[in-house]
Amino acid sequence: MKYTFLKDNNLPAFLGDDFEISYSSMYANVLEFSKRVPKERAHVAIYAENSPEWVCALYGAWLKHSTVVPVDATLPVAETAFILSDSETDFLFASKANLENAKAAVEKSGRAVEICVIEEVEKPLMNATLPNGWKIECEAEDLAFIVYTSGTTSNPKGVMLTFDNLQANIEAVSDEGYFHEKMRTLAMLPFQHILPLVGTVVGVLYVGGAIVFPKSLAPADIAGVLAKRKATMVISVPRFYELIHANIMEKVNKSIAVKSLFLLSKFAGSVKFARMLFASIHKRFGGKVSAWVCGGAALNREVNADLSALGFKICEGYGMTEAAPIIAFPRIGNIKIGSCGQPLPSNEVRIVDGEITVRGRSITKGYYRRPEENEASFNNGWLYTGDLGYFDDDGFLFITGRRKEIIVLPNGKKLNPIELEEQIKEKCPQLEEVGVLMYDDILQAVCRISDKMYAELGKEGAEDFVRENAILPYNRVNASYRRIIRFTVTTKEFPRTRIGKLKRFQLASFVESVKTELPIEQVFAPEPESKIYKDLKEFLAMQVSVTVLPDAHMEMDLGLDSLGKVALHGFIKENYNIDMQESDFEKYSSLRKVANFIEEEQKKKTEEKAVADSPKPRKPKAVAWSEILKNCTPPIIPKTYFFHAITLFAARIFFKFWYDIEIEGRENIKDGEPMIVAPNHQSLCDGFFFAKMFPRKKLYKFYFFAKMRAMMSSKFMKFYVRHSNIIVVDVKSNIKESVQKLAEILRKKNYVVMFPEGTRTRDGNVAEFKPMFAILAKEMGVRVVPMVISGAFEGLKARTSLPARGTKIKIKLLPPVSVEEGESYADFSNRVREIVIAEKAKIEGRELSSD
Known part of the structure; x- marks a missing residue:
């Protein structure tokens, strides 16, 4: 065939800013x-x-x-x-x-x-x-391409693609209306990748469309050629759409009117309606782009949802070079945010032990001159992709992770971590092990050294050694996208199988565990002998759960949070009469630096006074939270406005028709008694669940404590917060004032809702509880109502904007608990967390793990 x-075609094939061919x-x-x-x-x-x-x-x-x-x-x-x-x-x-x-x-x-x-x-x-x-x-069976892509070895491998492989892809997208004679596609991605080869070149010319070439990839040149040549399709990687999103949202958030239109469009959920509202934005891109295709890596769901609300119809497919490239793609008018669509019609896709496998017309005949890798990747005609995923009830494919070791960067480039690890190890043979991973959206490395070296060098010395002898030499000879941005040094052995293979999928959790391990005392960096340092260390040891070393970064290494900084600030003010602000802790980031700063400030004061007038040594005073919370000018508490009632009404209606919510334990919120409610944090909707739980009059007595500094940059959100029962904390400046407001709310026999984890869960588990609620409970003498939320994580995961309809959610308010005599803030905080974890496990019908 x-x-x-x-x-034969008389239409334009190539269009540029100054040419037409x-x-x-x-x-x-x-x-x-x-x-x-x-x-x-x-x-x-x-x-x-x-x-x-x-x-x-x-x-x-x-x-x-x-x-x-x-x-x-x-x-x-x-x-x-x-x-x-x-x-x-x-x-x-x-x-x-x-x-x-x-x-x-x-x-x-x-x-x-x-x-x-x-x-x-x-x-x-x-x-x-x-x-x-x-x-x-x-x-049909002739070889069209040998496309080289990263493999599981240190060298790339050539994927053999036939003309029939290409034809299967082109037929599918043409039948669904993506490819047609009048299409004009922007040539953005380098042609050596299979996605632009088929999506921008071969498929476009097959149907008689035109390829639009920008002068350069500068934003002005791209916007200019889109406007002049009226492109109908753009194919790019997540980074491109993230830049568009950031640029547009910055302007949206500056205007209350535009922000209101954006929220209206998001609620309406219609791309056509959004394009009408934001026609001026689309005009800047020529006004004719009907399909924005994203490939190479997964697009952030929040970015995708926001762009959809702005009228950008993002089509996220799933594929690989071995599939020429499509395995699944979204059909026009039938897109689910977060899903890569449905399988190519000519292919079969199945899930085997969580892994996506595929066979069919578009699948490669194998790797060029790689018999061993062909045997490893193919089984009875099925290609084992190495990617993990699942199908929903409507047949939409969702990607949940990668079994393969290839790291996919936000710009779509793929890296073999083994190759990078070998290069780092080559630069620094003293390293016992090296692991490279994509974590927190940046490329990181975790490096293991011997216990002996760590003991000799100390924590800072070990980090300096690895930085100077391994990471920097590696970065100097590699392209920017291959460079290590952050690294961690440890003496722990990496997680491995019984036969010695690295469990790469556990590296992220391993890095987290390393952050909390007790650092070894430094040998060549002795602690200061000054009384100021010793007093500060003794106080700081009560605020954190790890060993306090003089040069440990108080935030990154010791885990000192904003509340701890407030306490340290109060200690310094009380004992040395020096007013260190929270922002000063960024400059003086270690205990040694803080102690030196205080000593220098005292020295200045001493020089200004006679030696006889210098302060006598005295025992340091502890920070009295009772003084901070009780002996202060009563702060102004936000009033409950009608706008708050509208929000609660809208939330109540939404949850009635969207979620299947079961609520238990309302009777544990006692009328006339001030209480603190401490729920686990699973989703964006957690705070709004209270609208479903209580009548309107009682809800007016609930106040919510939230970290919303980023949202407060918007005028609309500032207006919303001022007219709602929300106490916003700015971790840089007003945390003490915010805590005092919460105390005043409790004095007036209201309820305070605080999410002790501080942020939404990433994996569905209950994270560490911050002690702020425990401090309030102990110093104000109020009881805490532990609250369990189960099921919301699956319905609305972090970084998503559109909840899954019909998700079953269980909410349970547990009997109130009080701080016992002699119980510390941390102990009470941990006790409440254990109560929540145990009840959550019971609700979900599983056994509680040993950890």
Whole structure:
């Protein structure tokens, strides 16, 4: 069977800011490029930047029934040489900018490869005309591409893709209306990747559409060519959409009116309605883009939801080079945020032990000259993707993680962590182990050294050693996207299987555990002998749960939170009459630095007074929270406005029709008794659940404590907070005032709702409880009502904006508990947390784990 990949067409094929090339002229250029290919069925590499010439070189090779090997134009000589050798390249099209590297790569490859500079190929007139009936036909089973992609070894591997693999993809998206003769697609992503190869080049020209080339990837050039050439489709990676989101939302949040329209559009949930509301924004992009395609990595769900509310229809598919590239994609008008859509019609997709497996027309025939890897990746025709996922009841595929070890960066680039680890270890052989992972959206490394080295160097010395001898030398010789941004040093052994394989999927939790391990005392960094330092250390030891070292970062290493900083501030003010603000702790980040700062300030004061007037030594005073909470000017408590009632009414209606909520234990909130409610934090909706739990009059007595500094940058949110029962804490400045407001609320026999975890759970488990609620309970003499929320995490996970309808949620208010005599803030906080964990496990019908 033959497929026609380029037909006779009088429409434009290439469009740029200052050029327009028809299909007829393109074919005339293709003929010239074809003449340069020395033989039929050659392996032809293209080592150049995106351009019309790149495309002409591709079709010129296909006209000679040759296989094309796309090579990243930014690859260094060594990697390029490997690809040329491994793919058995016969001929190379290179750009003028890459010519010297191309020559060096050919020499290093050891192959006799002829090089042709694409800019030097003779160009027929741009208005060239040819007889009707010309076309490029290809046999279905012939090899179209060998595309190199990262593998499980240190070297890349070539994926063999046939013309039938490409045809399966093109037919599917064309049948669903994505590809059509009038389409104009922006050429943004480098053509050596399979997604732009099919989505921007081959598929577009197959249906008779046009490729739009920007002058550069600068935002102004992209916006300019989109507006001028009226592109209908943009294919890019998450980073591009994150930049669009950040730029637009910054302007949206500056205006109450625009913010209100945004919230209205989000509530309406209609992309067409959103495009009408925000027509001016879309006009900046030409106003004709009907499909914004995101590939290479998962797009942040919150970004996706916000862009949808702005009228951007983001189409997130799922695929890989081995599938040419589509495994699943969303159908027009049937998109679920967070899902990558439904499988390609010509393929079968199944989940085996949580892993996505696929077979069908679009799947590669294998890796070029890799029999062992073919055997490892394929089983009875099924490709084992290494990705974890599930299907919902409607047949939509959701990706939950990766079983493979490849790290996918936000810009779509893929990294083999084994390769990076080996490079770091090579720079610093003293390291026992190295693990590289993507965590908190940045590339990180965890490095293990021996107990002996850690004992000799101390914590800071060990970090300095690893930084200077491993991380910095590695970063200096690697591209920016491969550089390690943060690292952790430990003496703990990495999690491994019984046969010694690294459990890479556990590295993130391992890093978290390392942060809380007790650091070894420093040998060559002795503690100061000053009384000020010793008093500060004794006080600080009561605020944190790890060993206090003089040079440990108080926030990053010791875990000192904002409340602890307030307490330390009060201690310093009370004992040394020095008013250190919370922001000062960023400058004086270790206990040694704080002690030195206090000593310098006292020295200045001493110089201004006579020695006889200097203060006599005295025993340091502890911070009395009772003084902070009780002996202060009564703060102004927010009034309950009608706007608050509207919010509660809307929440009540929403939950009635959207969630299946079961509530138990309302009687534990006693009328006329001030109480603190301490729930676990599972979702964005947790605070609004109270609208479903109590009548309106009683709800007016509930006040919510929240960290909302980022949201307070919006005028709309400032208005919302001022007219609602919300006490907002700014961890940089007003935490003491906020705590005093909570105390005043309790004095007036109201209820305070505090989420002790401080932030939503990432994995559904109950995190550590911060002691602020315990301090209030103990000093104000009020009882705490533990509260369990179960099921909301599954209904509305962190970083998502659209809850899953019909999710079953169980909310249970437990009997109130009081602080026992002699019980510390931390002990009471832990006791309440254990109560919540135990009840949550009981509700979910599982046994409580030992930890």
